[in-house]
Amino acid sequence: MRDVEDTESPGIDPAQLYHRLFRQYGPQHWWPADDPFEVILGAILTQNTAWANVEKALSQLRQQRLISLEAMLCVSMEKLAKLIRPAGFYRHKSACIKAMSNWLAQQGGIENVKRQNRVSIRKELLDIPGIGSETADAILLYALGKCCFVVDAYTRRILGRVGLLDSGSSYSQAQQFLVSNIDKEISLYQQYHALLVAHAKAHCRKTPLCGGCPLFDVCRYFQEVHKLETNQIF
DNA sequence: AACCAGGAGAGAG
DNA sequence: CTCTCTCATGGT
Numbered sequence: 001m002r003d004v005e006d007t008e009s010p011g012i013d014p015a016q017l018y019h020r021l022f023r024q025y026g027p028q029h030w031w032p033a034d035d036p037f038e039v040i041l042g043a044i045l046t047q048n049t050a051w052a053n054v055e056k057a058l059s060q061l062r063q064q065r066l067i068s069l070e071a072m073l074c075v076s077m078e079k080l081a082k083l084i085r086p087a088g089f090y091r092h093k094s095a096c097i098k099a100m101s102n103w104l105a106q107q108g109g110i111e112n113v114k115r116q117n118r119v120s121i122r123k124e125l126l127d128i129p130g131i132g133s134e135t136a137d138a139i140l141l142y143a144l145g146k147c148c149f150v151v152d153a154y155t156r157r158i159l160g161r162v163g164l165l166d167s168g169s170s171y172s173q174a175q176q177f178l179v180s181n182i183d184k185e186i187s188l189y190q191q192y193h194a195l196l197v198a199h200a201k202a203h204c205r206k207t208p209l210c211g212g213c214p215l216f217d218v219c220r221y222f223q224e225v226h227k228l229e230t231n232q233i234f
Numbered sequence: 235a236a237c238c239a240g241g242a243g244a245g246a247g
Numbered sequence: 248c249t250c251t252c253t254c255a256t257g258g259t
Binding site: 088 | 248254255256257
Binding site: 129 | 239
């Protein structure tokens, strides 16, 4: 976090940012996701992949009745890879889904996993090949109901542009900064991440400062501060 | 027609 | 620990 000099038009903190986004975009329903297993599949399939392509893959899995742990345990890797092809990286992802399914079965099912604590589950998820920090946290937050803040490329970009994070910060640094500045509530974590994505898709794509952006003032404010500090042009 | 999308991992320095 | 490359498809 960078320190902003006191002025009449200061930057914002994570809690204020949330309220602004909520006021602008309203409640998000990302994974109303009836089925936790489907959420897990989606979390893996969406790695560096547009959600529209993930839906095609999920749709094919649904047709084959494969959105269940029991069915997924029986299907061959080749068939699985073929079905999820539209989501890209199908060799990595099919292996990851298989490994994930085996782990879930070994744990005695998803409901059983939910009974364990957050830190313990996260550690085991990260041991599954193909599961990194973001996917692990997304699964914990949206499928298992654990309080884990999901940090993604959008989160860093937006927080960077309003001056809350510098570009060099790591995943855990960004995550720690956020959770230490907002209330620890599952629904808040779920909404916050979804709102950041909604905002990024709507306004925060290419240019650092675009017109019509609900965060235009804070972005502009930070750019001015940044120019003064580094004596540099964006 | 390049560029990117709700990343992760291996390898190099 | 940080930087770079690869994995792959589909939409703009």
